[in-house]
Amino acid sequence: MLDFAIIQGRGFHNVVEGGRVTGFRFQLRNPNYRGVAASLLDGIDVVVDGERIPDHVPLWTLQGRTLTLDELRASTDVRWQLDETATITVPKPGGLTPGVHELEVVVHLRRSYFPPLIARTPFTATGKGVIVPAAPEGGLRFGVSTYSYTGDLHTTMTLEDVVADIADMGATGIEILGEGNIPGYPSPDPAWVDAWHRLLDTHGITPTNYGSWVDTTLWRDRDLTAEEGADRLRSDLRTAHRLGFTSVRPKFGVTSWQLDPHPIWQEAVERSLDLAAELDVVICPEIHAPTPIRHPVTQGYLDFIERTGSKHFKLLIDTGIFQTAPVLGDYAEEIDPADGDEVPEHLRALAVPMADLVEVLPHVHFIQAKFFDIDDRLNDLHVPWGEIVPTLRQAGWSGWLSSEYEGRREPYRGRDQVRRQHALLRTLAAGR
């Protein structure tokens, strides 16, 4: 699917020619209600961050062919269809800096059925785009969770669009929710599984972590038994492996306000460890607010690792535990401390110190880079990436940082925020 906004989120990049950055490009959907012959196009004005590029300067790429305005006017067999994008290339030595940029465009189109004096019609569109720098060398790998696209998937995006989006920002890993994203779950059609592998191959994307659930209250009148829990976990391990994933995060039911996992967890996991080893899939319990690292629940997982000696049970860290500010106001809840509202306990920022992270890092397999809002200057007001990323680099940790956007769910916001986060994380990872 295309973005509703005329200026598309995908396709906004610097242009590199012969090792030099010579400009930038972006994609538009057709702003008219019909497709047109390219000869009716009559130029595009572009304003980027206030700098105006006149209408005859940008190049147009339509249906795989790149044309100047004069070539466009003379063309006889090129069209701008409603279901196709135009790529606009703007010369600008050095290109654009990583981060958010303001774009304004005016597409000029000759409409024969308008009175001659007004037949050259302007279509104006504005938007913001994010330039994401390449991922730096090193042990940190940059992925995205489909959770970031909650609400968008199946409404404004197909799964193919999600994978294309991840690839377009130069990320290389995809994390999914087994019960969310697999049609026919728990038994996907073999044809779907083949298509999944082809899709990821096409875009050069690696399956990373697979989110699963062990719903201990699946029945109203009794809890799941340990064997039933193990059955579910083993089923997800097999499905995850079939789809190429190398870790599974089982979310067990809880029994308290402190989110103590249901007591079946140990036995259910233990009964699944042989299968996990056989498939080489790591089972990862999630350390998620309000549970910090120094806490009996986390200690229970560490004790389990020590007791079983398994290499297929490790921690998954959700970066919400490092939050230095609660998520309030626009982002999640109608609470305003400035109005004297008290922040409820479950929303308070845990602000887990970096020293605690360093201590458990040898047992950490995967990091869900949870976040809520990154502004136009790439400031995250909730999660201290400026501490987290350097800590991971200094400790020499290797693994996936998987974007997990959990802010407001209006359409199109998640994908834009993920691009912002990748621009921020990669800049920090490069030590800039």
Add this chain to the structure above:
Amino acid sequence: MLDFAIIQGRGFHNVVEGGRVTGFRFQLRNPNYRGVAASLLDGIDVVVDGERIPDHVPLWTLQGRTLTLDELRASTDVRWQLDETATITVPKPGGLTPGVHELEVVVHLRRSYFPPLIARTPFTATGKGVIVPAAPEGGLRFGVSTYSYTGDLHTTMTLEDVVADIADMGATGIEILGEGNIPGYPSPDPAWVDAWHRLLDTHGITPTNYGSWVDTTLWRDRDLTAEEGADRLRSDLRTAHRLGFTSVRPKFGVTSWQLDPHPIWQEAVERSLDLAAELDVVICPEIHAPTPIRHPVTQGYLDFIERTGSKHFKLLIDTGIFQTAPVLGDYAEEIDPADGDEVPEHLRALAVPMADLVEVLPHVHFIQAKFFDIDDRLNDLHVPWGEIVPTLRQAGWSGWLSSEYEGRREPYRGRDQVRRQHALLRTLAAGR
């Protein structure tokens, strides 16, 4: 694709059992971020127009199976996937009246990973739905133009969704824009053409009118010749016929503020009449504001009919010519007569009298039911349907009324407005 709103636009209908209306039903997308086993669903409260139906009363249809709340709780092999809708059936003898209804729902879901006391989580959604009555017997047929979905098509809807939408409201005809809706235009892939016919067959939809353009200013430096214009028209006649359409509306370029068609029109059409007769496709010039019926341009078309004696050249009426109020304010332009702004000439309401319509009706092949805004009580403030529809009935006119929504283009608005228009037009056509 599914609607972003939890309460879907499609699927809102009265339920008829054994010839009696026993209730109504609607569709929801899953409000959670993951798919769930149906046994975790714990009822749904429904409020329709202020009337509350308790959470244990509605029936759920998931994956083709209809279940009571108790059956849902006991189910072992039914799921609510993220990419599937749930149909909620509410008993209500007599059902709902045609028109707009307010809906509020609270879906209850047991989430095992929430603390037990708050694990039964409510997901609230509100929306408006339109009950569209069946089309009455008679010569009037009810269709929809894809133009109504401008902006939505390719962003929040596929062409398959558009056809499903048209069928869901009980309309039976589809009008398309050749250069807008045909992938690979002007030469669609034979596989696409086959899929098109299968799609329409599946939904019981008839191709009606095909919009085409003769862009007389295709080249900046010279006008199209009559033979070039005829070439384009004949190409569209063939494509339209291949897709099953029975009329083609060519939009010729114009040469004046009065929208005089380019002088090539007569020769281009005349050179296409034999082909039109061979394919039995009617060529329909469009009578569109600011050109009324009593006008030299319209007279030119009538003279052409008389001179050629062709049965394959007839009029298409766009109901914008009957507007009794200009489209201003929210709907199109930033002009407010209440602030003393003068309404520009091209936006003034033409208010063509019904007598003029009656006079040309024998030559009218097709009616584009152009409209802009229909409110919650099914009032159209711009187009006098209460005069137009009775005029057509009294004259015994037979043919398509094809919805052409041209109001605000925010996502999802067009499809809701078309349902409102069909509720209004069919109520009038039934003489109610």
